[in-house]
Amino acid sequence: MTDFILEMKDISKSYHGVKALDRVTLQVRKGEVHALMGENGAGKSTLMKVLTGLVKPDEGEIRFCGFPVRIDTPQAALQLGIAMIHQELNPVPEMTVAGNIFLGREPTYRITGFVNTKLMNLQAEELLQQYKLNVHPNTKVSRLSLAQKQMLELIKAASYQAKLLIMDEPTSALSAEEVGTLFETIERLRNDGIPIIYISHRLEEIFKMADRVTILRDGRYIDSLPIKDLNKDTLITKMVGRPLTAIFPKEEAVIGPPVLEVKNLTRHGFFEGIDFLVRRGEILGISGLMGAGRTEVMRAIFGLDGFDSGEILLDGKPIRIRNPSDAIRSGITMVTEDRKELGLILCRPIRENMTLPSMDLVGKGLFVRRGSESRLCEAMTSQIVIKMSDFQQPVQSLSGGNQQKVVLAKWLIRKPKVLILDEPTRGIDVGAKAEIYRLISSLAKEGMAIIMVSSELPEIIGMSDRILVMGDGKIKGEFTGSEATQEDILACAIGGAGVA
Amino acid sequence: MLKESTIVSKSGAIAIKGRYSTQILHKYGLILILLLTVLILSFISETFLTWTNLMNVLRQVSINGILAVGMTLVILTAGIDLSIGSLMAVSGVIAASMVQGDSGFGLILLAVLAGMAAGGALSGISGTMSAKLNVAPFIATLAMMTVARGLALIYTNGRPMVVESKTFLALGQGYIGPIPTPVVIFAVVCVVIGVLLNMTKFGRYIYAIGGNESAAKASGVNVNRVKIGVYLINGLLAGLAGVLLASRISSGQPNSGMGYELDAIAAVVIGGTSLFGGVGTITGTIVGVLIIGVINNGLNLLDVSSYYQQIIKGLIIAIAVILDQRSKR
Incomplete structure (x- = not known):
């Protein structure tokens, strides 16, 4: 039997007559960090939009946990347990940490239907401790650092009993130290058996975190293989379709006044x-x-x-x-x-x-x-x-x-x-x-x-x-x-x- | 490099190709709704498709049309102007007060300009409030709505000012050739504002501010000046509409123009302009105005009670916007 939790097969999508995705395949196994790599416009974002119900593919098939599924809306994706941590984070800044985690599913008192803030904070506290985010549940989100916000989003997704997490450029705005903390959280999620699709342009991160890599180029599927079979050069070559000799083509310029x-x-x-x-x-x-x-x-x-x-x-x-x-x-x-x-x-x-x-x-x-x-x-x-x-x-x-x-x-x-x-x-x-x-x-x-x-x-x-x-x-x-x-x-x- | 996938149209002209089919469908979708209404009405009512009636429809929509064109500019900057109905009253009473008796052409022109100037000045104040003092346009123009109404009432002591000058009355009631004068004025306004929006730098700035105000500022656009300019133009047009209304009803009424702002906003929204700014066209607004006008006229011809007309109008606005939202997805 297959041990893939997610299989996307022959996904195609065109915009304005331009093929953004052309029969792309993505297979993610249980408990792995799966890097999705490719240049700008390679189709990574579109593929993830298909997976999270933001974009309807023109053709193709998605199987999740072994069953064919239709993901027409973001809600459908969430119900399946597919959660995305966006490049642009969107927690509600004026609400508390706990309020954000439980947004839309706050624990309530049975009779009045009012929010049981005490219970909510308690449950939030537990989650925060579990994932080692050191903030008080009553803190306003606007006071968190970007990294903390990001971890909050991760915790929120995990608390949804997510079966698959998608992270799009999670480290692009983080300092080196914050990246370290984030990686620890990702590690913990992986140990909990939650597979993660990880999109990043930072190759070092991919080699540090990922188990497998799928590479897209110009909307097409190029390859999918374990990270240990790759090195930086071979990965770049696959991404751009040619070896990249000089990344920094610094030319000598005449420096004037x-x-x-x-x-x-x-x-x-x-x-x-x-x-x-x-x-x-x-x-x-x-x-x-x-x-x-x-x-x-x-x-x-x-x-x-x-x-x-x-x-x-x-x-x-x-x-x-x-x-x-x-x-x-x-x-x-x-x-x-x-x-x-x-x-x-x-x-x-x-x-x-x-x-x-x-x-x-x-x-x-x-x-x-x-x-x-x-x-x-x-x-x-x-x-x-x-x-x-x-x-x-x-x-x-x-x-x-x-x-x-x-x-x-x-x-x-x-x-x-x-x-x-x-x-x-x-x-x-x-x-x-x-x-x-x-x-x-x-x-x-x-x-x-x-x-x-x-x-x-x-x-x-x-x-x-x-x-x-x-x-x-x-x-x-x-x-x-x-x-x-x-x-x-x-x-x-x-x-x-x-x-x- | 991405050379192979780069398609740059050599002429740089707006190529109308398959990828715009949705946009075109969207644009013509509105026109389609209009044509469909016209078609249905011409079948069920004998009088609908006559020259007299069509000119009548156009005459009826001209005032709302002028307002809606001005409102389009405001909404494109992600603003709103609730005061235009009151501005119409102010400009109407001012113009009416200047043409007592049998005034000559020169004085009439002066009266029209004075009415427009009053509208422009007052709207300029709300524009300045929202641009420089950061008052939300909704609030700034809501305040102006009451203030201007009060000014009109004070100016007239609460009584209508009857106008007898034939030349003045011809503005709203007469014809230029076979076409009613207000229709001609509306057409001129459409052309002028259409050119302003599509062909001038000012027009570019309007779209840019509505699309992303901070980015416009960071690109060197003088956001305040453009915004104030937009409100000023909107006020001038509201003033013009007020004068036309006074001429149509043969008097300057301090209570006239109430609720006109909502009709104008409805036309703009039906015409596909986004309330968040940055997206929309004058053509769309014109179609929106015509849809409302044709439906009003049709319901009148069919003797539908004005009570039901309100409900039908509301439903049409809702449906038009829902269709619009769906076509954008």
Whole structure:
């Protein structure tokens, strides 16, 4: 007999005439962590949407616990015991931890039907202890860290007697320490016999956690095999269909005079006395732990937040930045950390997103000139390859990596002097990452000054000419890109002793 | 790279291909509903499909149409304006008070402009409140609804202001060629606002703000200015509608226009504009306006009691929106 808990066979799905899934197969065994790998747009998300009842497949068959099932709604998936921990978490922030765990199935008093908060907190306490999440059941969820929220979601899913958990990029926003705690929880779930489908772009995690891997490419099933039969290179080769020789194609660029200088920038409670400069053709990496104040400094430079004191100079002249509009007009642009929140108008077409900050370039006066707009967009897509049907396609129908490319394209249309990138490759697969690195490299070569905030040390080290390390809202140290090691940077970020 | 799977239309033109079939079905779905209603009515009522009656329908929908077009802009920014009915009363009484007796063309024009300006100014205030002081549009315009009504009552001492000027009355009651004047005005409004929305930078900003306000801001859009502009335009159009209403009923009435905001919102929603903003078209709104108008007219022709008409209208709004939601899935 089969020991598969889940079998998805020949699943196909088309969108706008493009095949997102083409006869894909996925088989998950009892008690295993099963990694689902593939580049952006390989079909991982769509496949999981089919499994959780968010998308109806055009054809194909799903068997769960040996029986053929139909999953037409998310409720149906939950009833079967299939639970998904989303990339974007959605607990109710103003409710308590216990309230979130038992949302929709709160224990009630028999007669009145009121919620029995006492019992609910008690049951929650038990679960929290079982999975070693050290918070009080009465804590408001809005006060938890991202990692704690994630574990809360896991516990919630486990408490549903889930038979299969799906985790989509669970670690993309976590610090190294938090990842460790999360892995312990996953380990505990695996020991309880709950199989997990694990989607991540971080190869180290896959090799650490997964038992088996299924690889998709361009909506097709490529292979499924035990992780021990693979190494990094063979896995990447299977994912992208070719060996990936250089992930970081850092090219030597001529480094020119300073473009952006920041002097003694301070925003009380967030960062203090920030001094740095970035030159023409230079890639300045900014490293540090979560909450070190890196994003906050960048937001202030880009005009998203104010600052209390300090000075920003562009080409040696002090400039005043009160809002993003000021920054954009001076030639400073920023790819924000969260593309859905600040980067894109999801319901609007690619075209409108790409030219939104560049209305001054698509015709004088009040009117948008469609012709020059199209030319701008096409010029961009010859540089950045975006997988789309055409420019009228709404951005929300693109995969994460392609959305990120739209954000990049939207700023590059302006040919900015300074490009700030905040976690530019978060949640993006290896292939698209390499493309973005190549792009960043060539932009620097053309003379753009680039600031790259990133939590991924290999990325920072591989791409930067110079690296600043931030901690507690201050600059803790500076390294030359070629000389820094992961250990040095981490030590500096944690310990604070700058090896300048 | 993903070269093999990249399909970029070389011309960059809006290719109407299979993948848009659902959108087109959705768009024409509304028109289909309209045509179906027209067809059914022309079978069961002899008078329905006559020139006089059709012009009558159009005349009846013009005022709601003008309001709905303005409301579309507001709703596209994820806002709402509850004050337009009261704004109509203000602009109506102001215009009526300026054309006592037998005024000439110049004064009439001035009266129309004054009515529109009053609407624009008041709506500009609610727009500023919601944009700069972060008051929810629902609340800001609810407040304006009462304030404006009060202003109209104070201005007139609560009494209607009768208008006798033939030129003024022609605005709402006359014809330009074979077509009723309000219909012509409505058509002009549709074209102007349609162009504004589809072809100007301002239009792009409206969609962007409704789709994701923080992202629009982070792209350098002056969100406050656009929002205030939208409310201002909506107020101007409400003022225009108020003047037309005063002309149709031959007087400026401080109590006129009550409930008109809801008809306008209904038309916009039936027309497929999302109340969450960012998605919707003027064409859709026009179809929405016509659906409501045709059904009203049909029910009148069929002598359905006005009590039942209310229920039928409500059901149609509900059904239209349910169908719309389903087609989007």
